[in-house]
Amino acid sequence: MQADELDAWLRLKLTPGVGDATACKLLAAFGLPQALFAAPRAALETVAGSKLTERLLTEPEGWHELCTRTHAWLAGDPRRRVLTLGDPDYPAELLQIENPPPLLHVEGELAALRQPLRLAIVGSRNPTSQGADNAREFARALAQAGACIVSGLALGIDGAAHEGALDVGGCTLAVLGTGLDRVYPVRHEALARRIAAGGALISEYPLGTPPLAANFPKRNRIISGLSQGVLVVEAALQSGSLITAREAAEQGREVFALPGSIHSPQARGCHALIRQGAKLVESAQDILEELRSTVPSPRSQSGQNVGGSSQDTDDPLLRVLGFEPCGLDALQARCGLDTATLQARLLDLELDGEIARLPGGLYQRCSRG
């Protein structure tokens, strides 16, 4: 992209009163921003009205500084890009959402934006330690299965999800709510550098944009928009993650949620989502099976061990019984219990569905496969 062209995009982004929806409307009418700013006042007024036209014709405050800053930032590293709506590298999935961001700052591997399977993992910034472990484990398993893990670089679940993907050498994308030169939270500076090394940092906000509360919920639509599905790991009832989940549902993305204890405030948001129709998942495999119908997952066998069940048992009687039919005498010889105790235990196991009573006085352990 030519410097002038980028400058015009930045000017549009900075113009007061031009949100994403207005930007799209103006671009639809005039083509690229350069053409827009070159258009005669009368033409602008027809589309934008007189008040907005006045603003469009006034150079916005801080524009020149932003242009200088952005050119310097781009020159500082060849892996930095500003993608505009008109760029062939602009992610196609974002074009499908309502109000796609006109500009995307990207630092890292552009290829990460083209991974066929992308899954967002989001949740509380104050998770339980089990919640953080779950986020990391799901991210590991899903990344190993070939998914790129998308999140928001926040403390808590977001950070654990990025780290899980990095743990296994997988791909991860972080969508920031600040300018890419203003990583927030500061504690995640090092994590951001690791993400940029193999995946990418992404922001719709101009360089230098500080952390502003209003910007964080807004960028959530990009997290979900870039993903085929969104997994909410832990979220309180008022959590921003629920905004991401709502955006995801509105964008036609799958929403997944992990259940938890009814006594955990961090599970309430997930439970609310499940009641509203989100899919309750217990394992990475649950997610992969759901998404597999739409997107092929190249290494889909690796993700099945998180939260998966096991055929092992702690019950000594079940262990000596095994999965082959066995008579009472043989069983008694194996376990050493007296007949009455053994029969009482067998009834218990039968009621639990652990074993089946077969014709001829034989017992057999039931497979939980």
Add this chain to the structure above:
Amino acid sequence: MQADELDAWLRLKLTPGVGDATACKLLAAFGLPQALFAAPRAALETVAGSKLTERLLTEPEGWHELCTRTHAWLAGDPRRRVLTLGDPDYPAELLQIENPPPLLHVEGELAALRQPLRLAIVGSRNPTSQGADNAREFARALAQAGACIVSGLALGIDGAAHEGALDVGGCTLAVLGTGLDRVYPVRHEALARRIAAGGALISEYPLGTPPLAANFPKRNRIISGLSQGVLVVEAALQSGSLITAREAAEQGREVFALPGSIHSPQARGCHALIRQGAKLVESAQDILEELRSTVPSPRSQSGQNVGGSSQDTDDPLLRVLGFEPCGLDALQARCGLDTATLQARLLDLELDGEIARLPGGLYQRCSRG
């Protein structure tokens, strides 16, 4: 009921090859069992075929002993009854289910069978201690709200549910899988006596019936049939509670399930139910709200504290902020933090949705109501 009439019912129950469905068919054709056994062979053969007719005309083994035993049992306590399908005290809800039991042995308060709101609480016989606590707490809250708690007297969740109802002087019904003179498990003898004192013990099985694995899943249809809804508290994937839940759904009853950790095998059955459409509940109030539309609950305000959320907070900043708008200076004076730290904490709280930033530099805590 006359002795002869009861004896005829017991004979029908004991006749080999006469299950509940066959019994209903025969009763539909011949009226009461006495009329059935007095009918001419040719008439019986038309309805029952020759093989079954042969059995109906043969006195079943153990019949006379059972009659003697049953009469003695009834004479031993005026609060014992045998209700037959034709009895006006037979629970009307059971007449609506497929294959209602022809006979019901009842010990305790017949009025307990006519409580307007009945809810089954079932689950694992090997629950976690939290699961047992949950069962007891839900039973307490629901019993306090006027519901009669129905369960199966098994170890674990069933027992905790009965005890919760008894704790608050509430009503509870236990549906046994054995004869009423053979309480199983033996460890619940004392509990059974307490249930019979204010609620009722119920069994479709003749006196003397020992614990047989096949009988326990069968009686589950009575647990759900007697109830407007079934709450599954904890259940492994192969748990008998899932049979109760399936019966409940087939009978048009509401199915409720408590979520739990994805790492808890005892939560898997509940999660499977939720995926199949059971309502995820976090509090007794959730259940009462769902059932309130169909059945009025006389004291419905009492049950809202189990698992309910609270406006309280451990955050000192939130506590000094309160729910009234407050400026930065006033806030700083209240909490003593320096400006930078305070602003960082406020941004965190705003991102968490805990507080809102108002015009004029004011902050206000958000209500979670």
